[in-house]
Amino acid sequence: xxxxxxxxxxxxxxxxxxxxxxxxxxxxxxxxxxxxxxxxxxxxxxxxxxxxxxxxxxxxxxxxxxxxxxxxxxxxxxxxxxxxxxxxxxxxxxxxxxxxxxxxxxxxxxxxxxxxxxxxxxxxxxxxxxxxxxxxxxxxxxxxxxxxxxxxxxxxxxxxxxxxxxxxxxxxxxxxxxxxxxxxxxxxxxxxxxxxxxxxxxxxxxxxxxxxxxxxxxxxxxxxxxxxxxxxxxxxxxxxxxxxxxxxxxxxxxxxxxxxxxxxxxxxxxxxxxxxxxxxxxxxxxxxxxxxxxxxxxxxxxxxxxxxxxxxxxxxxxxxxxxxxxxxxxxxxxxxxxxxxxxxxxxxxxxxxxxxxxxxxxxxxxxxxxxxxxxxxxxxxxxxxxxxxxxxxxxxxxxxxxxxxxxxxxxxxxxxxxxxxxxxxxxxxxxxxxxxxxxxxxxxxxxxxxxxxxxxxxxxxxxxxxxxxxxxxxxxxxxxxxxxxxxxxxxxxxxxxxxxxxxxxxx
Numbered sequence: 001x002x003x004x005x006x007x008x009x010x011x012x013x014x015x016x017x018x019x020x021x022x023x024x025x026x027x028x029x030x031x032x033x034x035x036x037x038x039x040x041x042x043x044x045x046x047x048x049x050x051x052x053x054x055x056x057x058x059x060x061x062x063x064x065x066x067x068x069x070x071x072x073x074x075x076x077x078x079x080x081x082x083x084x085x086x087x088x089x090x091x092x093x094x095x096x097x098x099x100x101x102x103x104x105x106x107x108x109x110x111x112x113x114x115x116x117x118x119x120x121x122x123x124x125x126x127x128x129x130x131x132x133x134x135x136x137x138x139x140x141x142x143x144x145x146x147x148x149x150x151x152x153x154x155x156x157x158x159x160x161x162x163x164x165x166x167x168x169x170x171x172x173x174x175x176x177x178x179x180x181x182x183x184x185x186x187x188x189x190x191x192x193x194x195x196x197x198x199x200x201x202x203x204x205x206x207x208x209x210x211x212x213x214x215x216x217x218x219x220x221x222x223x224x225x226x227x228x229x230x231x232x233x234x235x236x237x238x239x240x241x242x243x244x245x246x247x248x249x250x251x252x253x254x255x256x257x258x259x260x261x262x263x264x265x266x267x268x269x270x271x272x273x274x275x276x277x278x279x280x281x282x283x284x285x286x287x288x289x290x291x292x293x294x295x296x297x298x299x300x301x302x303x304x305x306x307x308x309x310x311x312x313x314x315x316x317x318x319x320x321x322x323x324x325x326x327x328x329x330x331x332x333x334x335x336x337x338x339x340x341x342x343x344x345x346x347x348x349x350x351x352x353x354x355x356x357x358x359x360x361x362x363x364x365x366x367x368x369x370x371x372x373x374x375x376x377x378x379x380x381x382x383x384x385x386x387x388x389x390x391x392x393x394x395x396x397x398x399x400x401x402x403x404x405x406x407x408x409x410x411x412x413x414x415x416x417x418x419x420x421x422x423x424x425x426x427x428x429x430x431x432x433x434x435x436x437x438x439x440x441x442x443x444x445x446x447x448x449x450x451x452x453x454x455x456x457x458x459x460x461x462x463x464x465x466x467x468x469x470x471x472x473x474x475x476x477x478x479x480x481x482x483x484x485x486x487x488x489x490x491x492x493x494x495x496x497x498x499x500x501x502x503x504x505x506x507x
Contacts, residue, residue, distance in 0.1 A: 015063055016084075023059045027066075030075075031084035032096050035119055037066060037073040040131070045096075072124070072136070121150065122157035122260075129165060129262045132294045134333040138165055145178075156182055157260065160190055164226075164261050167198050168299045170338040170369075176474040189220030190260070192476055193227040197265070199475075200230050203371030204452065205412030206486075207479050209234040214478035224254035226261055229269040239415040241276050248273045265299050275310065291322035294329035301342040302373035305349040309380065312353060323350060342370045349377050358384045358393070365403065375407035379420055386427065398429055446502065448490050456483045457491075461500035 029045050030037045043050045060066040067076045075081045121144035128137035144150045144158035159182045166175040183191045196211035208230050215227035228251030235243035248270050297304050304327045311319035334340045345368035352360035364377035382400035385393040401424050408416040459469040466477040
C-alpha cells in the first residue's frame, strides 16, 4: 500500500518530469535561492535575462507549481521545494548555494533562508527596496507591519523598515508615529537613527546630528550603519571630510550580512565621501552603477543634479545617461506626494543643467520641496547666468546665489555656503559669514533662536518636561535636551523658569 506522502511525491515528480528542461532548471535554482522566487536573481545565476525567462515562468505558473502570493512569486507547495533540494546532489548543492551567496544575487536570498520556509518579510522588503522594486517593498513592509498574524518580532522589524521607506517617500507624520510605536520594543538606537534620517531629509542638520549621536551612544549595532551615514553627511556639510570618511567606514563595518534597514543611503554617502573634491574617475564604475538605481533619487532627490553637475564638469556622458535613466525610473515608481514633486523638479533640474538653460533653472527652486536640492538649483541658476557672461543678467545671478546661500545656511550646510559665498565675492558681493563674531552676537537673545528652538522654549516655558515636549515636536528627548542647551546658551540663562520669564508676551 502506498502512503499519502509517497503518492504526493510520485505525483509531484510526474508533474516536474513533464516540464521542459528549462523550467526544471529554473525550479531547481529557485529552490536553492529560497522560498520566495526572485526572478531577477534566478536569471543572473542562469546567465540570462528576466525577459528571456518569461515563457519558462508562464510554464511553471501554468503547471501550478509556482503561484503569486503577497506581491511575490512562491512555491505553491513548500514541500516541493524541499523535495527539489533533496534531488540536487550534495557536491552540486554546496557550490550552487555558494554561487548564489557570492553575488548575493544583487541583494537576494542568502543561505540563511535556503532552509527557511517562513522568511522575515522585513528582510525581503529591504532587499526589494535596495534592488529598486519600490512598490513591492512598500507592499510587503506595510502588510507585515499591519497583519496581526505576523510574528511580533517580525512585525516590529517591518515597522522599522516601513518607517525608513516612508521617510524616503516623504510621509513624515506617519513615519514619526511609527517610530513612536516601535520605540518601546526596539530600544533607542534604531528609532533615534530613523529620527536622524528624517531630520536630515527635512533640512534640520543639527537635530539630525544629535539624534544620530544618540543612536551611536545607545550601542545597538542595528542602528549604527544609518546613524553613521547621517553623521557622515553632517560632517561633510560642516566642512569636515576626514570626519565624514571615518563615519562612512564605521557605518560600512557595522553592517551585518543581512542589514536590518536598506543600505542605499549608506552607498550614496560613501560615494559622496569618495568623490569629495575629485572628478568622476575617483569612484569609477561605482558612480555609474549607483546613479542607475532609481531608489537613490527617492531617498535623496538632490543626488540627481549633484551627480549631473559633476558628470558634466568631467565630460562623463555615461554617468549623465545613468542618472537620467535612474531618475526616469524613480519618477515612474514613486507614490504620489512631496517626493514625487521633488523628483519631477529634480528631472527638470537635470535637463536644464544638461542644456545650460538658465530660464528653465530659474523655475526649479520654487518647485523643489527638498531643501538641499532646492539650494543646489538656486546655485546652479546663478552660476549658469554668470558663466553666460551677460552683464544684464548679473543682478538675477546674484539674487539666485544669495537665495542659495540663505538656503544652505538654513540647513547647516556650511561648506556649500562657503562655496556660494566665494562665488559672490568673485562678482564683488560680500556676505558676512554667520559663524563669525558679529553675526553670532546678532544670533543671541530670543530673536537668535531657530524656529524649533523657539517652539521648544515655549513648551518648556509652559512647564512641559523634555519627554512631553519631545512628543509635541516629534523628536527624541535627547534632541530636545540638545536644543535646550542651545537655548540656554543663546538666552544666557540656566533654568526653565528664566526661559518662561524671558518669553515675549506675544509668544
